[in-house]
Amino acid sequence: MGKQRMIKRCSFGKKLPLRTAVMLIAALWVLSAAGAMADTKLMAVSDLHYLEPSLYRGSDYFLRALRRGDGKATQYGEELMAALYRTVLSERPDALIVTGDLAFNGEQLSHRALAEWFASVEEAGIPVWVIPGNHDINVSEPLGYGDGMVYRVDGTPPEVFAAVYADHLEMGEAGFSYAAKVSDELWVAMTDVAIYQDMAVTPGLFSSRHAAWLEGVLQEARKEGVRVVTATHHGLLAHTELYRDNFVMYGSESMASLCRAYGVKMNLSGHLHIQHIARDDGLADAALGAFCMWPHRYAVVTLREDGTLVYDAKALYGLFLPEGFPDRSREWFAGITADKAKAGLSGIGDEIEMMAEYAARFNLAYFSGTYRKDDPSWTDDPAYALWMSRGNNPFSKYMALVMSEETGDNLRLVIGE
Numbered sequence: 094m095g096k097q098r099m100i101k102r103c104s105f106g107k108k109l110p111l112r113t114a115v116m117l118i119a120a121l122w123v124l125s126a127a128g129a130m131a132d133t134k135l136m137a138v139s140d141l142h143y144l145e146p147s148l149y150r151g152s153d154y155f156l157r158a159l160r161r162g163d164g165k166a167t168q169y170g171e172e173l174m175a176a177l178y179r180t181v182l183s184e185r186p187d188a189l190i191v192t193g194d195l196a197f198n199g200e201q202l203s204h205r206a207l208a209e210w211f212a213s214v215e216e217a218g219i220p221v222w223v224i225p226g227n228h229d230i231n232v233s234e235p236l237g238y239g240d241g242m243v244y245r246v247d248g249t250p251p252e253v254f255a256a257v258y259a260d261h262l263e264m265g266e267a268g269f270s271y272a273a274k275v276s277d278e279l280w281v282a283m284t285d286v287a288i289y290q291d292m293a294v295t296p297g298l299f300s301s302r303h304a305a306w307l308e309g310v311l312q313e314a315r316k317e318g319v320r321v322v323t324a325t326h327h328g329l330l331a332h333t334e335l336y337r338d339n340f341v342m343y344g345s346e347s348m349a350s351l352c353r354a355y356g357v358k359m360n361l362s363g364h365l366h367i368q369h370i371a372r373d374d375g376l377a378d379a380a381l382g383a384f385c386m387w388p389h390r391y392a393v394v395t396l397r398e399d400g401t402l403v404y405d406a407k408a409l410y411g412l413f414l415p416e417g418f419p420d421r422s423r424e425w426f427a428g429i430t431a432d433k434a435k436a437g438l439s440g441i442g443d444e445i446e447m448m449a450e451y452a453a454r455f456n457l458a459y460f461s462g463t464y465r466k467d468d469p470s471w472t473d474d475p476a477y478a479l480w481m482s483r484g485n486n487p488f489s490k491y492m493a494l495v496m497s498e499e500t501g502d503n504l505r506l507v508i509g510e
């Protein structure tokens with residue numbers, strides 16, 4: 094693969110002259126202070142849903158369509174990718190992985206622009222590895238947006254996807270599944286469970302071919318004494334009863350049992366767009382919030398020298414973004430939620446405004462991974478009672494379901510050796 098970071102080790106078997114020993118201790122102190130010992134640091138992003146700007150620039154029609162959507166802030170794609178570049182350079186991980194839904198909806202032009210961005214990250218010395226999601230390959234209607242209209246653009250068949258991202262993936266027995274050998278200590282089993290056809294529902298599939306490939310990787314890793322984290326686009330574990338069938342891949346039990354058999358304890362996924370960590374029987378599936386949505390999440394996964402594996406979900410650093418950006422992006426997502434909440438309500442104006450504001454606050458907290466069931470302010474809020482008095486409203490049902498589910502720490506996960 095040619096990208097593996099080489100870690101040199103020192104032998105302390107012999108007695109050293111005093112001067113050499115002092116110099117060695119000083120050098121080790123400098124290395125340790127810089128955090129440059131044998132930790133492996135991985136950075137992950139998911140669901141960029143990037144749309145190449147020439148495909149929508151100046152189109153109010155696109156903005157109106159996006160405003161009716163699920164909260165994506167695709168119109169800020171350029172600012173977001175520029176800030177992500179600065180964030181990657183500032184974090185300086187050993188590798189950046191992207192767990193699918195790279196393009197907005199399969200446009201070849203978007204993939205080509207992203208490949209250039211990935212090349213610039215690699216030029217800065219940071220390898221980039223990708224797997225596709227359900228919005229990347231053979232999407233039936235990749236579109237550009239003009240003045241009050243849309244037009245068809247070139248899509249991305251698998252062979253084009255392979256060529257565009259040739260430096261950032263491998264093709265094998267199970268689609269674009271391969272082991273990203275990030276360091277001598279940590280590999281990421283990049284597991285491509287996308288189904289390359291457009292369907293009304295968007296499940297992933299972990300087939301017997303995937304199982305054979307993954308077991309081979311896990312056996313090799315065991316022999317080499319290397320830890321493995323798996324990465325998929327779709328979820329490995331159930332996170333919520335909401336749309337469960339669309340988000341957990343088919344064959345997830347087979348993948349989960351392989352992970353448990355070989356001591357894999359963490360899967361990195363996306364697709365859900367909600368920052369959420371599911372835990373079940375010694376295995377965790379960390380679904381990363383969509384990068385294209387406020388608060389623009391990414392994750393840092395560190396395998397420490399002592400064998401501890403630490404996952405931290407972070408938000409794009411405000412200083413790398415244009416002034417006022419985080420608020421602008423938050424308002425966009427909150428406005429979309431509030432509009433949807435209001436659409437299903439009738440009654441007194443002030444009450445509706447209060448309920449819509451609450452719905453937006455609740456939805457943003459849930460999506461960003463900060464909603465906690467044990468925070469009484471959610472049920473103490475007068476707007477909560479108003480929502481619950483309208484039990485048949487879709488938003489009431491959604492909130493009741495979310496509030497009925499357990500919440501753990503959705504931003505941080507620490508796994509011992």
Ligand SMILES: [Fe+2]
Pocket residue numbers: 194226227228326363364365
């Ligand atoms: Fe997806």
